[in-house]
Amino acid sequence: MIDVEFPILGTEPVVVEFANTLYGLGDQMDYLRDPQWIDLWFAQVAPEHAAMGQYGEQVRTLRDTVHAVMSAATRGRDPDAATVRRLNAFAAAAPTCLQLEWSDRPTARWLDTVREPDAALGRIATCCIELLAGPQAENLRRCQGPGCSLFFVKNHPRRRWCDPSCGHRDRQARYYRRHLPRGGS
Template identity: 35%
Template sequence: MINLSLGLASTIRHDGHGGVADDLVEPAGLTAWVRDRAPHLGDWAAGFAADEEALASVVALRTGVRALFAYAVRPGPPSPADAHRLLPLPAALDRVNSAAARVLVTPRLTWVDGDDPVGRPVPAGADPRTALLAALARATIDFLSGPDRPNLRACTAPRCVRYFVKGHGRQEFCKPSCSNRARAARHYQRQQAAVATVPAGVATEPGGRASRPVDRDR
């Protein structure tokens, strides 16, 4: 099942050009994000239309979620996107718990012929904005109190700002492109270190290796 909490945190991401992109800078972005996840949120989400108030509420909740993720990955480093402005732990907890408490839910079982039965909490009489906040907050509580939390990491590839769940013990980065970028960065650093250790007057080859001494009297 899709991880709504991780998905919310990942709306802040690397933009592919060395900067940080935010998928929730305007109501249209939130509308698209919610509708794409309607099968995991409920029937109400298919027709969801965000306004400025809904956007501000979800972004505020995301700030709390990303702060909790930063505390969860310790002693590892947090995402650099907002490591310098994290909410204190009590404030982040209050933001998530308050959102989760806004809506009473009842369990509902659905079963499409040929598929497995699925249980989903259904909000009782809440407006879509409140239902969305409560669903995202409950997903965060379920995730951080569940078995996947110990595998939560902040990707340490250059310029990446994502959190991800390790799929296996040796996974270091959120996706292959980040792994390739980190490998290229390490190679560049080794080259620079090799060049820095070459004595003055000794030329270097493209790979950083010393070549024959340069005779400056010629």
């Protein structure tokens, strides 16, 4: 049995959780480096997409792509044109169509028209495009906690951290910086 503690916030759009699998600011930890880890991550975050571990290279290529685009967005920079093209190619490989389902009342459901891995990766790429070009775009942030690199969508005006424990660590670090004597140990 493998036991990995993924950086999953549980509060974010799937593409934000996906980008966060590349963790850290200096030495980065890749939480999708192993096929079993990929399967486990999808089981926890997007269980409708099973057995994605066998497509590790494509999964990591999209992850690196969305990570690069979101890093650029949170720094107010433009991503490379090649990165944007790669993101669009993932979205284009997985067209979906709207289907009517009628049991008791009419409901609509987006249906994948391709198989995995294109379906899963296309949905994540589409989620990325909708986030970056939609009304939540300006709320995409990077956590300000010490050493933390996680992206999140700011859902209330004072949120500055990915989760309350990061906020606690950040406040503690600021407190010690203010209260320790200068040059002290």
